[in-house]
Structures are given as C-alpha cells and as structure tokens.
Amino acid sequence: MGVIESxxxxxxxxxxxxxxAMAIARYDLRKTYEEAEANAIGTEYLRAELLDPKSNAKVKxxxxxxxxxxxxxxxxxxxxxxxQLNMQTIQIQTQLWNEVASQARSTPNPIxxxxxxxxxxxxxxxxYTQAAWWNRIPLAAWTLMMAIAICSNMLVGFGAxxxxxxxxxxxxxxxxxxxxxxxxxxxxxxxxxxxxxxxxNLMELQKSLHFSLxxxxxxxxxx
Numbered sequence: 001m002g003v004i005e006s007x008x009x010x011x012x013x014x015x016x017x018x019x020x021a022m023a024i025a026r027y028d029l030r031k032t033y034e035e036a037e038a039n040a041i042g043t044e045y046l047r048a049e050l051l052d053p054k055s056n057a058k059v060k061x062x063x064x065x066x067x068x069x070x071x072x073x074x075x076x077x078x079x080x081x082x083x084q085l086n087m088q089t090i091q092i093q094t095q096l097w098n099e100v101a102s103q104a105r106s107t108p109n110p111i112x113x114x115x116x117x118x119x120x121x122x123x124x125x126x127x128y129t130q131a132a133w134w135n136r137i138p139l140a141a142w143t144l145m146m147a148i149a150i151c152s153n154m155l156v157g158f159g160a161x162x163x164x165x166x167x168x169x170x171x172x173x174x175x176x177x178x179x180x181x182x183x184x185x186x187x188x189x190x191x192x193x194x195x196x197x198x199x200x201n202l203m204e205l206q207k208s209l210h211f212s213l214x215x216x217x218x219x220x221x222x223x
Contacts, residue, residue: 001155001158004155005152005155005156008148008151008152008155009152009155009156011148012145012148012149012152012177015144015145015148016145016177016180016181016184019137019141019142019145019184020180020183020184020187022137022141022188023137023184023187023188024187026132026135026136026137026187026188027187027188027195027197029132029135030129030132030133030190030197031197033125033128033129033132034074034129034197034199034200034201034202035201036125036128037070037122037125037126037128037129037201037202038199038201038202038204038205039201040118040121040122040124040125041063041066041067041070041122041125041202041205042205042208042209043118043121044059044063044115044118044119044121044122045060045063045209047114047115047118048060048063048115050111050112050114050115051100051103051112051115052103052107055099055100055102055103058099059096059099059100062092062095062096062099063096063122064206064209065092066089066092066093066096066122067202067205067206067209068206069085069088069089069092070089070126070199070202071199071202071203071206072085073085073086073089074196074197074198074199074202075199076191077191077192082191089126093122093123093126096119096122096123097119097123100112100115100116100119101116103115104116133190136188136189137184137188145181146181149177149181152173152177153173153174153177156170156173157170
C-alpha cells in the first residue's frame, strides 16, 4: 500500500510540474508575441514616411486605429466583443495592405518594397498572437491529471483511515492539489482569471505615437 501510494503521489507531482511548465511556456509565448506585435506596428509606422504624402497620412491613421483595436483585443473578456474586434481588425488589415500594395505597384522600388515588407510583418505578428492564444493545454492532459489527483486523494484517505483524529490536517493535501490546478488553469487562460498578458508594449507605443503627433518640432533659426 505504501509503495502504491508513494508511486501515485510521485506521478501526480510530475504531471502537475510538467503541466505547470506547459502553462508557463504558453504564457511567455503570448508575452513575446505581444512585444513583437508592438515592434512591428511601430516599425511600420516609421516606414510609412517612405510612401507618398497621401498614402503616408492614410497608413498612419489606419495604424493608429489598428493599434487601438489590438489593445482592446488584449483587454476584452466578452466573447462577442472579441469576435467584433476580430472583424474590425480584418477590415483594417485589408485597408492597410491595399494601400501599401497599391503604392508598391504604382512605384516599384526598394523603398516601397521595404514598406510592404513591414506591413507584412504587422499582419504576420497578429496571426502569431492569435495562434499563441489558441494554444492551450490539451483536454487529455487535464483529464489525466484530474484522474491521478482523484486516485491520489483516495489512496491518502484510505491509508490514513486509522488516523482520522485530526480531519483538518488531512484536508491540506486536496487543498494544495486544487490550488495547483487553479494556478495552472489561471495561467493557461488568456482572458479569464487573475494572471493575464497585459499589452504594456502596445500601450507604450500608443503613448509615444500620441506624443509624436501632438508635439511640433522646435523651430530652427538661421543666424
């Protein structure tokens, strides 16, 4: 009985540890792609200066709206609102690509190609982010972990059936296991729970763009 109980508890600890590592890896990946998305948008905003004045103004305006949508995507919890944000994001992505592509077709040169490549990075970064948010811990892993946890609690309770003078002491084990499950589920959930990926890089980019738009360069006087 002792050997079976020790082996089952060891297996439970390993499964919880591996699942926690999976959740942390996915959380770090979502943070990495949020940073990459902010860098791609900021770079393309600067490369818009390479386009003609009309396309430059339109691309910058669309990128500003696009940035706001991406920040709302990270902060929104309602599924219907998220779907609406995704539709609006697709529309602005289409407008951005059409504007840059038309400029590249009308004046094909390395400069417009650079702006088109930057816009491609913006669109790809959003796709990578979406894929990372869909990448969750498989249901089979949760099922296996829950089954082993139930068996472990049953074995601990069965082994301690003759020592039930302090029942509260034996409640520590299921409490610790359930807390571990809650932490893993919280980290693995992109929108629900306490631990979420905040769009800090996107918000800082929005502040910097707002500052650059509302700050006029100092006048130069020739002596």
